[in-house]
Amino acid sequence: MIEMKKVTKKYPNGVVAMNGISTKIKQGEFVYVVGPSGAGKSTFIKLMYREEKATSGEVMVNGINLTTLKSARVPHLRRQLGVVFQDFKLLPRLTVYENVAYAMEVIEEEPKKIRERVMEVLDLVGLKHKVRMLPTELSGGEQQRVAIARSIVNKPGVLIADEPTGNLDPETSWEIMDLFEEINRNGTTVVMATHNRDIVNTVRKRVIAIEGGLIVRDEYGGDYGYEG
């Protein structure tokens, strides 16, 4: 479960990106975060994996209070989350296999379990045959699949994605969306910031719309709601 209480975020340069946001996301939900550019979607997402710290208010994720979480404990928070980005964020010098395995080595998992589980998730995203390739040898869609495989390899309760389809063509975007739905069907909470009108309007889920650092709409089965 994710809960925000009266969260504000003021960046060091004075920009107020969160203006007192309160919301609850229950375990197993699928939530789109929409809004115009600069509205504060990425900030909203970053607060959840403690990339940014709230200036005031309270952020709770999986029972962890991020407002009081010590820096040294941040890795433990991140291990309970999966994160996926527009630019994939794969380690460029590691192979597909090594990229996914890294997330398990970090938690000091047994090598045998790592081998099995990595192959399992790579199979799930349909990249079992490309395990030895480097990210640069893959298409954008394939790189995003690797990132998704990595994000779920430790079976996190929450998957957070910031414009995961932002760099992909429509068809590939749909394939990625299918993966997210499948992950969500298995009980993982999915929070996805997106500009993808088609997806939001077609696969109806809860929509949280942010504008100027405030939640202006929160609607189950809502539409994208913005023009162009």
Added chain:
Amino acid sequence: MKGRTIGRHFRESFKSLGRNGWMTFASFSAVTVTLILVGVFSVIMMNLNHIADDLENDVEIRVLIEIIEEEGQKNAAEEQLLAQVQNMPDVASVAYSTKEQELEDLIKDFGEELSLYEQSNPLHNVLYVKAINPQQTAKVAEEIEKLDYTYEVLYGKGKVENLFSFLNISRNIGFILIIGLLFTAMFLISNTIRITIFARREEIEIMKLVGATNSFVRIPFVLEGIWIGLLGSIIPVIVVSITYYKLYDILAPRLRGNMLELLPVTPLLYQVSVLVIGIGLIIGMWGSFMSVRKFLKV
């Protein structure tokens, strides 16, 4: 941390050397160049110091003792002088040599013709005095001169001063060279680190995003730095060793003719090798530690 994680860090650090081929080579080259300089300069400096010490330690004061005919008076006078010199705070050692020994030494150096002086020896009994700090020789000589029963105090006035100022200048030059070397080393290494940081900043960020702790990120980097430092010390150790080995064969006999002594190949080359390898290790460790540290404060 679990044992297998430590093993993983070692494997990872070796793999990373290969993955970052070009950067590994750049850092390796920077370390190699630096360590060659370190090796060469330390060999030169250690030899210069050794020669300077030798030359300084050869400086001694010859105190010719006044000739007194009466045996008892003579003994008393010499004992008093000896005691006074020995009690001087700046004096390291005093050796007494009779005029008979002096003549024998002369005969050894200049030939049997001098043996005709054995009947009526014109020489003085002598005290050989060394100052604790050789550079104090002139001052000590002056003080001895003030004592009773000295006939003449000799220490190569003028020559000794020239020698000392020469030695001091060469030591200063050595000091400047070492400072220059340290700056060169720092420049080379910090430059290499800067390149490495830029290439790896994003990697570190990603590692932290998927839940790596600081030490999990840092350890392979630091190990990698150590390997580069150790690899980088191989060529310098070989180059410096072979060069000194050859040069020693050529130079040592010639210098010995001029009463100068080079440091023997062993243990000098062992010492310099340990120094070079040690500095390589520290450079590698320090370099990678600093480069990671900058981006761990996520």
